[in-house]
Amino acid sequence: MNRITEQESKYNDIDKMSVMEILKGINAEDKLVPLAVEKALPQIEKLASAIAERMIAGGRLFYIGAGTSGRLGVVDASECPPTFGVTFDRVVGIIAGGDTAIRKAVEFAEDDAAQAWIDLQEYNINEKDSLVGLAASGTTPYVIGGLNTARKHGVLTGCVICNHGGPIVAESDFPVEVVVGPEFLTGSTRMKSGTAQKLVLNMLSTTVMIRLGRVKGNKMVDMQLTNHKLVDRGTQMVMDELNIDHEHAADLLNKYGSVRKAVEASKG
Incomplete structure (x- = not known):
């Protein structure tokens, strides 16, 4: 060959x-x-x-x-x-x-x-x-x-x-x-x-x-929140999706553990 x-x-x-x-x-x-x-x-x-x-x-x-x-x-x-x-x-x-x-x-x-x-x-x-x-x-x-x-x-x-x-x-x-x-x-x-x-x-x-549905729009909504940068990115995603302030978005992300779950719980 x-x-x-x-x-x-x-x-x-x-x-x-x-x-x-x-x-x-x-x-x-x-x-x-x-x-x-x-x-x-x-x-x-x-x-x-x-x-x-x-x-x-x-x-x-x-x-x-x-x-x-x-x-x-x-x-x-x-x-x-x-x-x-x-x-x-x-x-x-x-x-x-x-x-x-x-x-x-x-x-x-x-x-x-x-x-x-x-x-x-x-x-x-x-x-x-x-x-x-x-x-x-x-x-x-x-x-x-x-x-x-x-x-x-x-x-x-x-x-x-x-x-x-x-x-x-x-x-x-x-x-x-x-x-x-x-x-x-x-x-x-x-x-x-x-x-x-x-x-x-x-x-x-x-x-x-x-x-497999692991992306929504162009966002990594199921990413693991393993450092401050990713937590900040996730918080911004929740803010943009739900049109809410930073503090509220951060609380939701902390409660549900992922962008997808935070957004679905709030919209559900």
């Missing part, structure tokens, strides 16, 4: 560049990422729609990946509860090598094709759920093995990769291929490829949560 993510950088002698030359080169490559994501929108639409349908019926969303890809999945999953008020087990990110690998690389964890399904079984993954494999190269054995076995058990499968085709696509009902080209630093997929995956994950989880 011709892995675009491993192709040599278009930039030579970057170790001899000035700081500004390095920054301009990276920035020039980064500008290509959203254009590549735009080309993949039809694929992203199909995956997001399929996941939303299953989650509306009570299913869960799982991400699996190794290295940078795995970390991005963990980040996206961990941000869903505070942003949308869902329980921590509705969107789950799993990284090869376990939580230790979030901070420190675990040698050869990505090469174990059987381990992903073992990790997923801890959550009793089943045919109601969706599994998205994250791998810039599209060739990571951990992810391929997880998707393969999950698919055999009736789990909906998808992937987000930065190559054309490959074995992960063959195991995915809804593949997403965002081809960003060679990295500024040859093979460093934490750069453009990681940015592309981050953008797609933002799109997936946000779209799915909107379809």
